[in-house]
Each structure stands twice: as C-alpha cells, then as structure tokens.
Amino acid sequence: MSDDPRHAPRAGHGRAPDVFRPGAWVPMREYGEDEAVDFVIVGTGAGGGTLACKLAEHGFSVVAMDAGPYFRPLEDFASDEAEQSKLYWTDDRISTGENPIQLGSNNSGKAVGGSTVHFAMVSLRFRPEWFKSRTLLGYGFDWPLDWQEMWHYYHEVEEALKIAGPITYPWGPPRPRYPYRAHPLNAAAMALAKGCEAMGVAWTETPIATLSAPRGLAHPCVYRGFCVTGCSTNAKQSALVTWIPRAIAAGAEIRDLAMVGRVETGPDGLATGVHYHREGRWRFQKARNVVVAGYSIETPRLLLNSATARYPQGLANSSGLVGKYLMVQANQAVWGKMEAEVRSYKAPPSLAITEHWNYDDNKDFFGGYCYMSQGPLPQLWANTQINAHGLWGEPLMQEMQDYNHQVGLKIVGEMLPQERNGVTLAEDKDQYGLPVPRVSYSWCDNDKALIAHSLGFMEKALGAIDATDIWRQEDDTCHLNGGARMGGDPRTSVVDADCRSWDIRNLWICDGSVFPTVGGVNPSLTIQAIACRTGDRIKQMATRGEL
Amino acid sequence: MKTKQAGLGLLGSLALGAIGIALFGREREAFPPRRQLPDRLALPLPDQRGAERLRGLRRGDTPRSPFQRWLGLPSSPAVSRAARVRAARRLNRSAGLLATSVLLDSALEHYRGSFRNPAMYTPLGVSALSLAASLHGTGDPRSGRHPFRSALYAAAAVTGIVGTGFHIYNITRRPGGFVWQNLFYGAPLGAPMAISLAGLMGSAAEHVRDDRPGTAPRVFGLPAGRMLAAMAGGGILGTVGEAGLLHFRGAFHNPAMFLPVTMPPVAAALLLNTAAAPARRDRWLTRWWLRLTALLGFAGVGFHAYGVQRNMGGWRNWSQNVLNGPPLPAPPSFTGLALAGLAALDLLEDEPDA
Numbered sequence: 001m002s003d004d005p006r007h008a009p010r011a012g013h014g015r016a017p018d019v020f021r022p023g024a025w026v027p028m029r030e031y032g033e034d035e036a037v038d039f040v041i042v043g044t045g046a047g048g049g050t051l052a053c054k055l056a057e058h059g060f061s062v063v064a065m066d067a068g069p070y071f072r073p074l075e076d077f078a079s080d081e082a083e084q085s086k087l088y089w090t091d092d093r094i095s096t097g098e099n100p101i102q103l104g105s106n107n108s109g110k111a112v113g114g115s116t117v118h119f120a121m122v123s124l125r126f127r128p129e130w131f132k133s134r135t136l137l138g139y140g141f142d143w144p145l146d147w148q149e150m151w152h153y154y155h156e157v158e159e160a161l162k163i164a165g166p167i168t169y170p171w172g173p174p175r176p177r178y179p180y181r182a183h184p185l186n187a188a189a190m191a192l193a194k195g196c197e198a199m200g201v202a203w204t205e206t207p208i209a210t211l212s213a214p215r216g217l218a219h220p221c222v223y224r225g226f227c228v229t230g231c232s233t234n235a236k237q238s239a240l241v242t243w244i245p246r247a248i249a250a251g252a253e254i255r256d257l258a259m260v261g262r263v264e265t266g267p268d269g270l271a272t273g274v275h276y277h278r279e280g281r282w283r284f285q286k287a288r289n290v291v292v293a294g295y296s297i298e299t300p301r302l303l304l305n306s307a308t309a310r311y312p313q314g315l316a317n318s319s320g321l322v323g324k325y326l327m328v329q330a331n332q333a334v335w336g337k338m339e340a341e342v343r344s345y346k347a348p349p350s351l352a353i354t355e356h357w358n359y360d361d362n363k364d365f366f367g368g369y370c371y372m373s374q375g376p377l378p379q380l381w382a383n384t385q386i387n388a389h390g391l392w393g394e395p396l397m398q399e400m401q402d403y404n405h406q407v408g409l410k411i412v413g414e415m416l417p418q419e420r421n422g423v424t425l426a427e428d429k430d431q432y433g434l435p436v437p438r439v440s441y442s443w444c445d446n447d448k449a450l451i452a453h454s455l456g457f458m459e460k461a462l463g464a465i466d467a468t469d470i471w472r473q474e475d476d477t478c479h480l481n482g483g484a485r486m487g488g489d490p491r492t493s494v495v496d497a498d499c500r501s502w503d504i505r506n507l508w509i510c511d512g513s514v515f516p517t518v519g520g521v522n523p524s525l526t527i528q529a530i531a532c533r534t535g536d537r538i539k540q541m542a543t544r545g546e547l
Numbered sequence: 548m549k550t551k552q553a554g555l556g557l558l559g560s561l562a563l564g565a566i567g568i569a570l571f572g573r574e575r576e577a578f579p580p581r582r583q584l585p586d587r588l589a590l591p592l593p594d595q596r597g598a599e600r601l602r603g604l605r606r607g608d609t610p611r612s613p614f615q616r617w618l619g620l621p622s623s624p625a626v627s628r629a630a631r632v633r634a635a636r637r638l639n640r641s642a643g644l645l646a647t648s649v650l651l652d653s654a655l656e657h658y659r660g661s662f663r664n665p666a667m668y669t670p671l672g673v674s675a676l677s678l679a680a681s682l683h684g685t686g687d688p689r690s691g692r693h694p695f696r697s698a699l700y701a702a703a704a705v706t707g708i709v710g711t712g713f714h715i716y717n718i719t720r721r722p723g724g725f726v727w728q729n730l731f732y733g734a735p736l737g738a739p740m741a742i743s744l745a746g747l748m749g750s751a752a753e754h755v756r757d758d759r760p761g762t763a764p765r766v767f768g769l770p771a772g773r774m775l776a777a778m779a780g781g782g783i784l785g786t787v788g789e790a791g792l793l794h795f796r797g798a799f800h801n802p803a804m805f806l807p808v809t810m811p812p813v814a815a816a817l818l819l820n821t822a823a824a825p826a827r828r829d830r831w832l833t834r835w836w837l838r839l840t841a842l843l844g845f846a847g848v849g850f851h852a853y854g855v856q857r858n859m860g861g862w863r864n865w866s867q868n869v870l871n872g873p874p875l876p877a878p879p880s881f882t883g884l885a886l887a888g889l890a891a892l893d894l895l896e897d898e899p900d901a
C-alpha cells in the first residue's frame with residue numbers, strides 16, 4: 001500500500017498517526033456510521049480542530065472529517081516550496097469581481113489541521129473595540145460577543161499553543177504573560193524595529209505560535225524559515241500537533257481524506273448527519289449535531305450545496321446571508337534593499353510587528369492595520385518579481401542575486417464587510433461532482449484608502465533605515481473571513497454568539513466564516529478562541545438540556 | 548564521518564567533567580586531612596593565640612583595621628602557613644574551574660557569534676591563561692605570592708570588566724536598548740563577570756598564600772576568610788541572576804530549571820552570613836549546602852545535555868544543537884564559586900575565629 005497520505009487515509013483501524021514519533025501510531029476511538037454521534041465536525045482547522053478537542057474533552061462523542069490528508073510533519077514535509085504546495089486547497093474555484101482573490105497558497109489549506117498547517121503562526125488578539133465596531137467606531141457590524149469574555153478565551157488558546165510573545169504588549173488592555181518568551185529577532189525584524197523607532201511608533205516582538213523552548217515531544221524552532229510551507233520540526237503549534245492529538249486522546253475520531261458533500265436534514269428540518277466521500281465512494285455518517293468548519297469559502301458552499309425543498313436557499317440561510325460579506329485582509333507590502341545582508345528568510349517570517357495604526361484612530365478611513373517584517377522563500381520571491389515587475393530570464397536572475405539583501409514590510413489590514421463580496425455556486429463541477437464555488441471580491445474606497453495610507457507609511461519607514469530601490473507591492477490579499485456571520489438578530493446574521501445557526505438548532509458553524517468584521521490582525525487566534533467558547537457553551541447548554 | 552563527529556562531541560562534553568574531576572580529585576592527594584595538620588599546635592609565637600582560642604579563649608589577637616572596626620567585624624585569626632597554602636590552593640582550584648567554564652562558554656558563544664569582533668578572542672586567551680595559572684597554583688605547595696600567576700589573575704579580573712563594557716555597548720546598539728529581547732539575546736551582561744570572578748578568586752589565592760608569619764591573612768586589605776566568603780556569595784548571586792534570566796527566557800519549561808534559582812541563593816545567603824555574622828566554630832549547614840551547590844553545578848551539565856537532546860536532531864545533530872541548546876559549560880560556574888566558598892570556610896574554621 002502506498003504511504004502517500006494524499007492517496008489513502010491514514011486514520012482508521014483504531015489508530016491515527018502519531019505526529020511526534022516517526023512511523024508511530026496513537027490509539028483512536030472509532031464510531032460506526034449508523035451510530036448517531038453527538039457531533040460530526042466538517043473541517044479540522046483552527047475552528048473545527050479546536051472545537052473537536054473541546055467537545056471530546058467535555059465528554060461528547062465526536063467524529064471530525066477533513067477533505068485533506070493526515071500528514072506526519074517529521075516525515076512528510078520537505079524543505080521544498082513546490083513539493084509543499086500539497087498543503088493548499090487547490091480544488092477548482094472561480095474567482096471574479098473587480099479585485100479577484102488569488103486562491104490557494106495564501107488563504108486556504110487542505111489537511112488535517114486545516115490552514116494552520118501552513119499558516120504563518122502570527123497570533124494576535126483583536127482590539128477590544130472591534131467587537132463593537134459599529135457602536136464604538138462607526139463602521140461594520142457589532143459582534144454578539146463581549147471582549148472581556150474573549151480575553152479569557154484568548155488566554156486559553158495562548159496557553160494551549162504556548163505562544164511565544166513579548167513580556168509587555170504595547171497596545172490595548174493588559175494581557176497575561178505569554179506562556180513562552182519571544183524569539184530572537186532576525187535581521188528583517190530588526191529592520192522593522194529600527195524603522196518604527198525612526199518613525200516614532202511603538203513596535204514589539206510578534207506573539208507567535210512556534211516554540212521558543214521545548215514542549216513535550218515538540219522541538220523548539222530551528223529558525224530555518226519554512227513555516228508557510230509546513231514546519232518539519234513540530235515547533236509550529238498548528239492544530240495538527242496541538243488540538244488534534246488532544247482530541248484523539250479524549251476519544252474523538254478523525255477521518256482524513258473525507259470530503260463532505262452535503263449536510264442531510266430530516267423531515268423535522270433538523271440535521272441528521274453528513275454525506276461524505278472517502279476511499280472512492282459516498283458514505284453517510286449519522287449525527288445528533290453537525291458543525292460546519294470548512295472556512296469562509298467551503299462553509300458557505302457546503303451550506304448552499306445542501307439545499308432541499310424545505311431549505312431551497314441552502315441551509316441556515318433564511319437571512320439570505322450565507323456566502324455574503326466575505327472579507328479578505330489587505331496584504332500589501334513595501335520592499336527595499338539593504339546594503340548589508342538581511343537573509344530575511346531565516347526564522348519565522350514575521351518576528352516583529354507594529355499595531356500602531358490599529359490603535360490610533362486619527363486616520364481618514366475606517367479600520368486599522370498592523371504591519372510585520374517579512375521573509376519570503378526564494379521561489380515565492382521569484383514569483384513576486386515576475387508578477388510585480390514582469391522579470392524573466394537574465395533580468396530575473398540578476399534580481400535574484402540581491403535576494404539576501406531584500407527587506408520588506410507587509411500589512412494585515414482590515415477590509416470592510418460588503419454584501420457584494422461573497423461565495424455563490426457555479427455551474428461547473430469539481431472532482432466529486434459538486435458545484436464549485438464562485439468567489440467574487442471588490443475593494444471599496446475605504447479599503448483603498450487604508451492600503452494607500454499603509455503603503456505611504458511603510459515606504460517612509462523603509463526609507464528611514466536607508467533601504468534603497470524601494471517599491472510597493474499593491475495587489476496582495478490574505479486570510480478569508482465572514483460568509484456566515486454571527487449576530488444578535490436572525491434576520492441579519494446566520495449564527496448566534498454560540499455559533500449555532502438560527503434556523504436549524506442542531507447545525508453549527510465554527511470557523512472563520514462567522515466573523516462579522518475582520519479587524520486589522522490575523523484571524524486564527526480569534527477563530528480558536530471562539531471555538532473554545534463554543535465548546536464551553538455547548539457543554540453548558542447540554543447540562544441545561546438546551547441542545 | 549558521523550561517528551567521528553559523535554566521538555568528538557563526546558570528547559568535548561567529557562573534557563569539562565574530566566577537568567572538574569581532576570581538580571576535585573587532587574584534594575585527597577595534595578592535602579593531608581585537616582585534623583592531622585602537623586603544625587597546628589606547634590606554632591610560632593603569634594599563632595599561639597590561635598591555639599589558645601582552640602581551647603575556647605577570647606579572640607582579639609590581631610589589631611582590627613579601621614574598616615573592620617567600622618563594619619563591626621571581629622578581628623581575624625593568624626592562620627598557620629600550611630593552612631594558608633591549603634586554602635590558597637583550593638582558591639586556585641576554584642579559580643581554575645571558573646576559568647574553565649568561561650573558556651568553554653565564551654568559545655562556544657563567540658564561535659556562535661562568528662568572532663565578528665577580534666576582541667571576542669580575548670576571553671578565550673585570558674581564561675586559558677587563568678586556567679593554566681590555576682593548574683599551576685593548585686599543584687604548587689610553596690607559600691608566597693607567585694608574580695606571574697598574580698599578574699595573570701589581575702589581567703583576568705580586568706578583562707571581565709572590559710568585557711562587561713563591550714557587552715553593555717552591544718546591547719545599547721540594538722533596537723530598543725535595554726529591553727528584554729536584548730537582555731535575552733544580546734551579548735549576555737553577566738557572562739564577562741565570571742572571568743573577573745576567576746581573576747578575583749585567583750588574586751585572593753595569591754594574597755592568602757603570601758605568607759607573612761604572624762599576621763592575619765588578608766585579601767585586598769580585609770580579613771581573608773570573611774572577604775572570600777562575601778566574594779563567593781556575591782558571585783553566586785550574580786550567577787543566579789544570569790541563570791535566572793536565561794531560564795526565564797526558556798520559560799522554566801522544565802521544573803528542574805528552578806533549581807539554580809532556588810538552591811544557590813541559599814548558599815549565597817549562608818556565605819554572606821558567614822562573612823558578616825559573629826564568629827562561629829561549626830558551620831556545617833553552610834558547608835553542606837555549598838557541597839550541594841557544587842554538585843548542582845555538575846548536575847547542571849547533565850541537565851543541559853538533556854536540553855541539547857530535546858532540540859531537533861538531538862545529539863546526532865550536535866554541531867548545531869550544542870550551539871543552539873542550553874550552554875553545557877555554564878552551570879559549573881556554581882561549582883567554582885561553591886568551592887571558593889568552601890575554601891573560605893576552611894580558612895575561617897581552621898582557626899576558630901569567624
């Protein structure tokens with residue numbers, strides 16, 4: 001039998017891969033398909049993986065499915081950008097709009113552990129005001145969550161991932177000490193720090209989900225910088241090496257290479273289980289509750305694809321908002337060259353950060369952004385040069401000679417939620433015969449103003465440290481959020497604060513798609529905090545007989 | 548190739564232990580057991596008072612210096628020549644251990660820093676010479692200060708101070724200046740003082756050895772036993788600070804990492820008490836605690852070796868992980884200082900003064 005996890009499932013026969021020991025296995029509980037489990041979860045990323053762990057630890061029976069493979073990081077991950085594209089969701093999708101999103105590497109993963117297997121590990125808390133951005137800041141929508149409660153869950157996640165962060169965080173209300181100390185700054189991060197000092201804004205070490213000291217069988221970071229192509233040392237605290245092993249230990253079953261095509265609903269309108277494709281055929285798993293956690297494109301797509309006569313617009317969609325208000329984040333950059341070698345690819349890419357413009361409201365646009373130091377791997381850098389400057393052949397080779405001297409700053413910026421941005425179903429079918437998603441995206445004037453502001457500021461910051469050949473990369477976006485937002489009113493939201501759909505009480509959505517707004521920080525910590533909260537809320541509701 | 552590398556690694560890590568054992572091991576050979584010292588009661592006249600004190604008579608034999616009076620310290624005993632030489636050799640030994648620790652640690656760390664600045668070779672040379680001086684002194688049964696050793700030790704003491712200056716400069720140059728990031732990862736502030744301590748201990752050894760019969764042994768003009776106890780205690784506290792900082796950087800991820808910030812401070816407190824408190828004959832607790840601290844210094848190497856193993860590739864990838872993991876040569880600093888403390892105790896206990 002081939003040991004390629006992309007061809008045959010690894011989890012099964014009572015065992016799952018032990019991600020910490022080459023070739024080893026851990027025992028895994030299994031559930032029959034006719035046995036209605038308490039929860040079947042679609043997707044095992046930041047949302048689904050976390051929730052699977054919480055629910056299993058609260059004593060529920062859980063089956064979590066993922067369309068992606070079950071990787072063993074110590075064995076399966078090569079230091080090779082091309083090979084590692086196996087981590088991305090590259091199924092057919094149509095991308096349209098005035099500013100179509102480039103889908104795949106920079107926004108969606110397909111693996112047990114989801115996009116966290118190749119994410120950049122930046123682990124930031126929301127600014128508290130963003131949870132009430134309509135009321136307090138005058139734009140977007142209010143969340144039905146209280147920031148202080150979220151502060152508590154952020155802490156839970158930071159502990160679970162042993163986030164390495166600064167001793168004191170310069171912005172926002174006080175937070176508890178990060179469990180691990182910050183990593184040493186690489187030269188790229190030093191450049192950010194010097195730029196900030198020249199511009200008179202605060203900077204700090206980025207709180208990041210990779211180990212600065214050993215943890216159990218996971219090794220500390222070796223600073224080789226292959227993070228966004230999958231970490232082969234297990235230093236990266238992805239869902240694959242944190243929540244999932246905990247979930248399995250607590251009795252959850254993980255099914256890899258299991259693509260869910262449809263959520264089934266019964267005559268009473270409640271969800272009864274999921275149809276999924278595994279080992280060459282369609283199967284059905286019975287469940288008392290279904291959680292959809294496929295991220296902002298696949299979650300709406302699955303809900304829309306599960307339409308019935310009773311729910312002709314798709315499941316949980318009485319508001320008509322499933323697939324609407326999708327948000328990416330602005331990911332523009334300014335690049336330059338330093339006289340001295342920088343070798344920015346060494347170490348995790350974003351070791352230093354400034355959140356100055358997230359907390360300063362003296363701007364002529366809504367929302368905020370942070371910016372971080374960068375460390376593109378060579379192939380990505382060559383691609384950047386090709387796309388931005390049309391270089392090829394000799395000129396490209398020439399440019400790549402300066403690779404070790406490149407320095408860059410890149411934002412994660414808040415884009416405003418717009419109804420026109422979102423996911424619908426196309427005519428085309430994918431390899432499973434399911435309608436593929438059409439993703440439409442256009443920037444609004446506020447988005448453009450934010451981008452212009454950030455590019456101007458970063459350009460000055462690079463100029464202040466004597467970088468030369470400074471240029472702007474204006475088109476990049478990252479992270480997906482929204483598409484099934486939470487809220488306090490069934491008419492204007494898809495799920496409530498507990499991630500429970502308003503329409504079908506045993507259907508839940510627990511991933512990045514529940515965000516009403518995105519904020520100016522990377523989303524995974526917030527997704528995991530919401531999942532932790534949801535797990536606790538479900539337990540409370542179960543005790544009170546409210547499920 | 549692989550096995551050769553592994554062999555070299557093993558040799559390297561054993562070297563430290565071997566030197567330590569050699570230094571420890573000399574004790575029995577070199578020094579007759581204390582109770583059998585031949586000259587204890589057959590002392591020249593001034594030391595007769597020491598013998599009287601043995602029988603419980605009052606102290607106050609040598610005139611107190613203004614400084615001693617100011618501090619309210621009792622006067623010091625006049626110690627026999629043999630006892631001095633023995634104490635001096637012990638101090639040479641602890642200076643040697645400190646120098647070894649500095650030699651290996653600065654070699655590793657400055658190699659890691661690619662010897663960017665030629666000054667980074669200095670601590671290697673100076674600590675190697677201090678080690679040589681210490682080996683020489685440890686094996687030297689003669690009394691009287693040795694000019695070369697004295698000069699080398701003085702140079703070591705100065706080197707540490709200059710090194711601290713360099714390290715402070717390095718930190719201030721980094722963005723943020725004196726922030727945790729730079730204290731963790733910039734040039735370590737406390738490290739160069741270890742070479743100064745080696746120099747000071749060595750200088751003290753030479754002072755103590757410098758025999759002027761009938762006078763109390765003094766170090767830098769102060770009573771030797773008390774002064775040394777204070778120096779060793781202070782040195783331990785400094786080393787605790789350094790270990791504390793680095794273990795905090797490692798988030799105390801292993802409970803054993805609390806040992807060097809809990810055990811040695813007690814040793815330091817006991818030593819400082821020894822230095823300042825009224826004379827007492829039997830300081831068994833201090834003695835035992837110092838012995839434990841000395842042991843902890845060696846055990847630390849083992850803990851750190853385990854820490855190296857926990858990095859990606861473990862000891863198989865020693866050439867990276869020895870640089871990357873916890874510093875193997877650092878913990879024996881505690882041993883060196885604890886041994887100095889023990890030498891101080893010996894000085895004080897041989898004559899029932901302090």
Ligand SMILES: Cc1cc2nc3c(=O)[nH]c(=O)nc-3n(C[C@H](O)[C@H](O)[C@H](O)COP(=O)(O)OP(=O)(O)OC[C@H]3O[C@@H](n4cnc5c(N)ncnc54)[C@H](O)[C@@H]3O)c2cc1C
Pocket residue numbers: 042043044045046047048065066067068104105106107108109110111112113114115116118119120121122123124228258259260261293294295296298299302479480510511512513522523524525527
């Ligand atoms: C390159 C990159 C860098 C990033 N860097 C950061 C960062 O530094 N900090 C940060 O906070 N965030 C970062 N992110 C974003 C972060 O990874 C995501 O926001 C987060 O993982 C989303 O969590 P999720 O649970 O919503 O979805 P995912 O983590 O993507 O998980 C969804 C999972 O569901 C599975 N799935 C989808 N549909 C189905 C189906 N129908 N059947 C079965 N399985 C299905 C997918 O295979 C996938 O594994 C980064 C993302 C990328 C791609």
Ligand code: SF4
Pocket residue numbers: 210220221222223224225226227228230231232233234235236347348
């Ligand atoms: S730099 Fe660190 S986190 Fe990134 S891939 Fe390497 S070991 Fe993993």
